Amino acid sequence: MGAMRKWVWGLLALTTACSGARQAVTHEGTGGSGPAPSVEAASEDRRSTTRRYVDEDLGFEIIRPTADWQLDETNERTPEGLAIPVILRHNVxxxxxxxxxxxxxxxxxxxxxxxxxxxxxxxxxxTTDPAPIALSDTAVGFDFQVGDGVHGKVAVREGIPGRVLMMLATWPAQAAADVPQSVDALIQGVRPLAGPATAWKVPQR
Structure with missing residues (x-):
């Protein structure tokens, strides 16, 4: 479990800031294959601003509940095999x-x-104790707080075979009451690919 310990410290480092990210270019919708699937918890007006991002190499997709969520690619990888492909920031x-x-x-x-x-x-x-969450049959999550200034949560779920997806969310303690719900909607939109992809990540030029 030595590699897991290193991943823990990497996660801790990311609770404060992630520098060096570059803005990603993504398709809006699903590339001509029909409407993008919506996050179940999102409202009707939020579904109209859904954005879908697909990473075939790592086998996951992200559906952003609103356009307020900016997606930046980092393409970071560690010698232990941990990938930190994207960071999402809520502009508001x-x-x-x-x-x-x-x-x-x-x-x-x-x-x-x-x-x-x-x-x-x-x-x-x-932190709270880890507990099952509704993302999947095996998904687990917990909430945490850093002093009086930062609230957060971690969600861990299975990815494609051989991989695990871990989401770390943080937000200011004084943020509006609906921010945790927006975070939850985004986390619900992170999931492993199932079957052929219908939208593609546009290569950075």
Whole structure:
């Protein structure tokens, strides 16, 4: 589990800032194959602004609930096999969601337990216990707080075979009451690819 410990510290580093991201170019909709699927919890007007991003190499897709969420590519990878492909930032509130894709060396529950242990070792961090969440049959998540200024949550779910998806979300404690709901809607839109992709990431030029 030495690699898992390194992933925990990488996650901790990302709670403050992620520099070096470059803005991604994505398709709007599904590339001519029909309307993009909507996030179930989103309202009707939010569905009209859905954006879909697909990464075939790592086997995941992201559906942003509103255009307020800016998606930046980082394309970062570590020697341990951890990929940090994208960061999503909410332009209005300052909320941020970092996606990590890790080799499935443990179950989502085991990843969440290790992450909780790692966060609790740092001064100022408090967390809830990991618990099942509705993203999938095996998905697990927990909430955390950093002092009085930052709230956050972590969600861990299975990816395509051999991979695990981990989402770290943070937002200012003084953010509007609907910001956590927007974060939840975005996390619901991060999922493994199933079957042939119907939208493609546009290569950076």
């Amino acid at each position: 509130s300052g909320a941020q969601v970092v996606l990590q894709v890790a080799p499935a060396v443990a179950s989502p529950t085991q990843f969440a337990e290790r992450l909780t242990e790692g966060l609790r070792q740092h001064p100022g961090f408090t």
